[in-house]
Structures are given as C-alpha cells and as structure tokens.
C-alpha cells in the first residue's frame with residue numbers, strides 16, 4: 001500500500017471513531033442505608049466507587065444520614081468530573097432518606113431539579129426529579145423513587161401522575177422513572193405494572209424476569225421505565241450489575257450483602273437522536 005493510501009485509510013478510521021455514537025449509561029442503585037457506617041468500611045466504599053464510576057448518571061436511593069459528611073466524603077473519591085444533586089430528607093417517621101443523583105459533568109449538566117409536591121400525601125418519600133441536558137441533543141427527566149413496601153400498590157399507581165407533572169413543568173417528554181419500586185414479591189403483584197405503565201406509552205426496560213436482589217430470592221424490585229418518546233434515545237442495552245461477580249469478591253474480606261441488598265440496574269442512551 002502506498003503512503004497516500006495508508007494515510008487515507010488512517011484518516012477513514014479516525015473519522016469512523018470520531019463519528020461513533022456517544023452514549024451514556026444511567027444506573028439506579030439502592031445502596032441500603034448509605035451513611036457513616038457504610039463509609040467506615042473501606043472495601044465497601046471501594047466497590048461502591050468502582051460501580052458508580054462506571055455510570056454517567058446514578059440515581060441512588062436510601063441515603064440515611066443526619067449530616068452531609070458521608071455524601072461529601074464519597075464524592076471526593078469519585079473522578080473529578082462527577083457532581084451530584086441531593087433531595088431533602090424524606091419520610092414520615094424518624095427514619096429519613098434522601099434521593100441522591102450523581103452525574104458525569106463531562107457529558108451532562110443539570111437544568112433543574114424538584115421534589116414531587118405530593119398534594120394528596122400518597123408517598124412516604126416524595127420522589128425527586130432531575131432535568132438533564134446532555135452535551136448533545138438528548139435531554140430528559142430522571143425521576144428517582146424509593147417506593148414504600150407496605151404502600152407499594154398506591155405509590156406505584158401514582159407514578160404516571162408524576163410523569164405528566166414533570167413533563168409539563170419542564171416541557172420535556174423524555175422521562176426515565178428509576179428506582180427501588182419494591183415491585184415484586186410480597187409487596188406487589190408485578191403483573192400489574194404493565195397496567196400502570198401500558199406499552200403504548202411506556203417501555204419497561206427492567207422487566208419482571210430480572211433478579212435485582214442480592215438475596216437468594218428472585219425479585220425485580222429495581223426498575224427503569226421510560227416514556228415512549230425516549231425509545232429513540234434508548235440503545236437497547238440494559239442490565240443488572242451483579243457486583244460480586246463483576247468485581248471478584250474473592251479478593252475482598254466483605255460479603256456482597258455489606259455493599260447492598262440490591263444490585264444496580266442500568267440502561268444505555270445515545271446522545272444524538274433526540275427529536276423532542
């Protein structure tokens with residue numbers, strides 16, 4: 001091959017690489033009582049840092065801490081481009097939780113965030129919404145929720161109302177409802193989910209056959225559900241991160257349960273196809 005042909009071939013390869021679709025991975029992860037105690041276990045923290053560094057956005061549930069120290073401390077361990085937004089302490093009783101959303105500022109910026117006002121007082125922990133703009137076309141709303149197990153049916157039934165509310169608030173049709181829905185097992189008849197989120201209007205990315213729990217029981221508590229307008233942005237790739245298999249727990253002295261009782265769930269989106 002002549003020098004010119006080689007040069008042309010190299011240019012073509014470069015062009016293909018630079019045109020490759022850029023994507024983001026969005027996780028939802030119930031970290032189970034994230035606070036001082038969890039942050040005092042270096043190996044647990046190490047695994048959490050590895051998991052969350054693999055995502056561009058992570059919707060975290062179950063931050064339980066009176067002070068901000070565990071969150072600030074954890075953020076300092078992530079790559080410098082990672083930023084976060086965190087909701088207020090939520091819960092009717094003494095046990096309060098916060099919704100926490102961590103994102104890669106090299107790929108996304110936060111346009112706004114808001115707590116669901118819950119006018120009929122349905123939710124134990126009012127879901128927290130973040131309106132994101134990626135560095136390309138894709139913009140979307142992420143609604144982070146942790147459904148109360150004992151009120152799962154009523155809270156899940158109310159979620160489409162939140163979707164409409166935030167769509168109108170920010171004039172944005174692409175919504176990802178992500179979180180620990182407790183939508184299975186003794187808490188909820190998972191076959192009802194498709195009546196609440198019908199196929200004509202939503203795509204349930206994490207469907208009923210996936211096991212999102214670390215325990216031996218098989219339950220699909222954690223979900224990502226997207227509005228139809230976000231189908232064009234979804235790459236079709238998604239999954240459940242069985243972290244003790246991914247990160248070779250044999251080299252750690254901890255058990256998977258010390259990290260969380262839930263696995264993170266994820267979905268991937270392209271940044272360049274959004275039309276709405």
Ligand SMILES: [Ca+2]
Pocket residue numbers: 138139140172173174274275276
């Ligand atoms: Ca959009």
Ligand SMILES: [Ca+2]
Pocket residue numbers: 184190207208209210218219220
């Ligand atoms: Ca299931």
Ligand SMILES: [Ca+2]
Pocket residue numbers: 211212213214215216217218219
């Ligand atoms: Ca399981």
Ligand SMILES: [Ca+2]
Pocket residue numbers: 174229230231232233274275276
């Ligand atoms: Ca869209």
